[in-house]
Amino acid sequence: MNSPSNEAITQYKEARPPPIASVGIIGWLRHNLFSSVSNTILTLVSIYLLSIAIPAIVDWVILSSQISGDTRFDCKVEGACWAWIDQRLGQFLFGFYPASERWRVVIAFILLFPALIPWLTHGIPGQRYLRWFSVAYPVIATILLAGGFGLQEVPTDKFGGFMLNLIVGLSGIVLSLPVGIVLALGRQSKLPLIRWFSIGFIEAVRGVPLITLLFVSNILLPIFLPPDVTLDSIIRVIIMVTAFASAYMAEVIRGGLQAIPSGQYEAADAMGLNYWKSMRLIILPQALRVSIPGIVNTFIGLFKDTTLVIVIGLFDILGIANAMVSNPDWLGLSTETYVFVAAFFFAVCFSMSRYSMWLERRLARQRH
Amino acid sequence: MTNRITLGNIWFDKRGRGYLLQLLVLFCVAIFLAVITSNTIANLQRAGLTSGFGFLGDQAFFDINQRLIDYTSQSSFGRALIVGLLNTVLVSSLGILTATLIGFIAGVLRLSNNWLISRLITSYVEVTRNVPLLLQIIFWWAILTSLPKVRESISIFGVSFINNRGLRAPSPNFEDPFIWVCFAIVVCLLLTLALYVWSGRRQKLTGETFPIPLAGLFLLVITPLVVFYSLGQPINWDIPTRTRFNFRGGFNITPELLALWIALATYTGAFISEIVRAGILSVSTGQSEAALSLGLRKNQTMRLIIIPQALRVIIPPLTSQYLNLTKNSSLAIAIGYQDLVSIGGTILNQSGHALEVVGIWMFVYLSLSLATSAFMNWYNKRISLVER
Numbered sequence: 001m002n003s004p005s006n007e008a009i010t011q012y013k014e015a016r017p018p019p020i021a022s023v024g025i026i027g028w029l030r031h032n033l034f035s036s037v038s039n040t041i042l043t044l045v046s047i048y049l050l051s052i053a054i055p056a057i058v059d060w061v062i063l064s065s066q067i068s069g070d071t072r073f074d075c076k077v078e079g080a081c082w083a084w085i086d087q088r089l090g091q092f093l094f095g096f097y098p099a100s101e102r103w104r105v106v107i108a109f110i111l112l113f114p115a116l117i118p119w120l121t122h123g124i125p126g127q128r129y130l131r132w133f134s135v136a137y138p139v140i141a142t143i144l145l146a147g148g149f150g151l152q153e154v155p156t157d158k159f160g161g162f163m164l165n166l167i168v169g170l171s172g173i174v175l176s177l178p179v180g181i182v183l184a185l186g187r188q189s190k191l192p193l194i195r196w197f198s199i200g201f202i203e204a205v206r207g208v209p210l211i212t213l214l215f216v217s218n219i220l221l222p223i224f225l226p227p228d229v230t231l232d233s234i235i236r237v238i239i240m241v242t243a244f245a246s247a248y249m250a251e252v253i254r255g256g257l258q259a260i261p262s263g264q265y266e267a268a269d270a271m272g273l274n275y276w277k278s279m280r281l282i283i284l285p286q287a288l289r290v291s292i293p294g295i296v297n298t299f300i301g302l303f304k305d306t307t308l309v310i311v312i313g314l315f316d317i318l319g320i321a322n323a324m325v326s327n328p329d330w331l332g333l334s335t336e337t338y339v340f341v342a343a344f345f346f347a348v349c350f351s352m353s354r355y356s357m358w359l360e361r362r363l364a365r366q367r368h
Numbered sequence: 369m370t371n372r373i374t375l376g377n378i379w380f381d382k383r384g385r386g387y388l389l390q391l392l393v394l395f396c397v398a399i400f401l402a403v404i405t406s407n408t409i410a411n412l413q414r415a416g417l418t419s420g421f422g423f424l425g426d427q428a429f430f431d432i433n434q435r436l437i438d439y440t441s442q443s444s445f446g447r448a449l450i451v452g453l454l455n456t457v458l459v460s461s462l463g464i465l466t467a468t469l470i471g472f473i474a475g476v477l478r479l480s481n482n483w484l485i486s487r488l489i490t491s492y493v494e495v496t497r498n499v500p501l502l503l504q505i506i507f508w509w510a511i512l513t514s515l516p517k518v519r520e521s522i523s524i525f526g527v528s529f530i531n532n533r534g535l536r537a538p539s540p541n542f543e544d545p546f547i548w549v550c551f552a553i554v555v556c557l558l559l560t561l562a563l564y565v566w567s568g569r570r571q572k573l574t575g576e577t578f579p580i581p582l583a584g585l586f587l588l589v590i591t592p593l594v595v596f597y598s599l600g601q602p603i604n605w606d607i608p609t610r611t612r613f614n615f616r617g618g619f620n621i622t623p624e625l626l627a628l629w630i631a632l633a634t635y636t637g638a639f640i641s642e643i644v645r646a647g648i649l650s651v652s653t654g655q656s657e658a659a660l661s662l663g664l665r666k667n668q669t670m671r672l673i674i675i676p677q678a679l680r681v682i683i684p685p686l687t688s689q690y691l692n693l694t695k696n697s698s699l700a701i702a703i704g705y706q707d708l709v710s711i712g713g714t715i716l717n718q719s720g721h722a723l724e725v726v727g728i729w730m731f732v733y734l735s736l737s738l739a740t741s742a743f744m745n746w747y748n749k750r751i752s753l754v755e756r
Contacts, residue, residue: 032483039482046484193390197397204730207737209695211709212729219722223411224404304500311701318503325510334510342499342507349498 071329080336095160108144156234160315169303172241180249205247213240218312256291296356452711460694466633471640496638509627509703539619541604552595556587624705636693647682691740
């Protein structure tokens, strides 16, 4: 500012540094935590609550917890008693599956990944062969789990724990996909009778709670079947879960079908393709790709709903937990047990929901 | 120009194929139904069961703890089902009210520019949405039933008590003059409504505004309060008092109802918060900038510009969440809250009328959901008129 005013300024002046209160840590704090009076109050209250809650939780879960012991009476600490995990983890994972045969379940679980991955992402070497493998996977998994072909046979009432949740959830979603596609196409169909049947089925199933459908599987299916035919209880559950999931799946896929611009339909017609060819080659590949996030979300919901099988007397992971909580040896450890089970579901569902969000972002990018 | 369909070209005509396909589907469905019906008749005959709804008049012989209307074990199955239906309605309406409140608050707070708050809300939403509802219900129930026994009840200001039998709170006894307070509330409500319509018309004609919120506050809060006090406070609070083994007076909320209520409200609240967040984010920032540049105040922008547009996105998924909550209330059976499904299950086991009971369940839930979708269609039509 010393230069006389009649002299022209020919050079840029260096920018002054921003005020200290708007950059760096202080700036971040001011902007994100203390931007107004009400924000400051909210921040202070939540910091106070967190300062009470976090140490208490850490103390309960880790610091003053105990992980060894045979019954709850061995736990002499204030915090959580995790002693039961050592004894019961096998049951939580496999139910009453014979201990000597549990390696089969582990192998079936490991094989699940090469069977799933070619459908969830692309650009993997040997993707086509992997897809053939995943078509064969249900058969391989069934043999591994139930036995036969030289493997010791395991009756399905021994199935339980987290394994049962995975079996019911995965079979439900895999079987409901084709049924859902047919229902979605039926709902869009120009043939009135087919449209009415589809709408009727979808709305009837979506309108009732899954629990009533499970009651139907348990009580009504045996009445509907011929008197001398009996169905395995897990198969009955899978049938009803599939019926339930396919109605939701149909709505997700219908959303995908409606997202396809009508030009695509018209172009397929103009090419002289008939209905099935135009669906198979033009419409469905695009519609399904758009629906994948919705399908994953349906799966998350279905997977959480697999816990409902306890209502009809199957022992999934929650059923095992309930049984353990009422066992005299471990009575009163309900908080520990349910938190443990919740952690399992959270891990699976949270990672799937992140995956579906990632997919949605990728799809949104592709559309531009 | 349409060709005539004959037996010879039926497969080569698009409409002909359509007819054939539909006939085939109809035929399959008919066969399927016929097989099921004949199996059912055979099975029922073998088990010696009769069908029909006559059993609803039979005596029930079981007790129901949680009831809104009179019921004893001498009452009929039909009355037991009505008690169950009312319990479903009770927990669903409590849940819907609380979930909406939680959802709107959480949804708005998650968008707040306070980093800590939005992170806290995000973790609440993620944890509740990714853990099975049934697990959450059982978890809350386990916590509530492991509270101190009746003798060591936790007292809340000396008027309410929490113990392992639930929450005991004071219950209001309305005296006769209270009817006048209700009357005052109704009259004031009508007056406010009339005022709202009148001021809207006047604003359209002259542009003058009228302070409706202030007038509404005065009419709806202050007038009933004045009537209430001038009549000498015609409500008696029946405050629970300790006796030797239990409490006397007041009313009790069972741990089952509380657990179900808390779990349904927090679970659905998390889903609603996501809907609300998406709804608010769907209104482009240009809208609020335009409103501010037109000279609207901040709260006017929110009330007249943002909320009406956000609601259009929010309401349809919101109603389906309400429906989900109602359907999810059937998980009550896992903790022994006696709702429609739970009582139906008991009746089914006692009487063996599985078909009829399942039919009643389906009928009730289906009519609820069809009514909801009818409302949604009506609402969608209404708001699409507003759109250009």
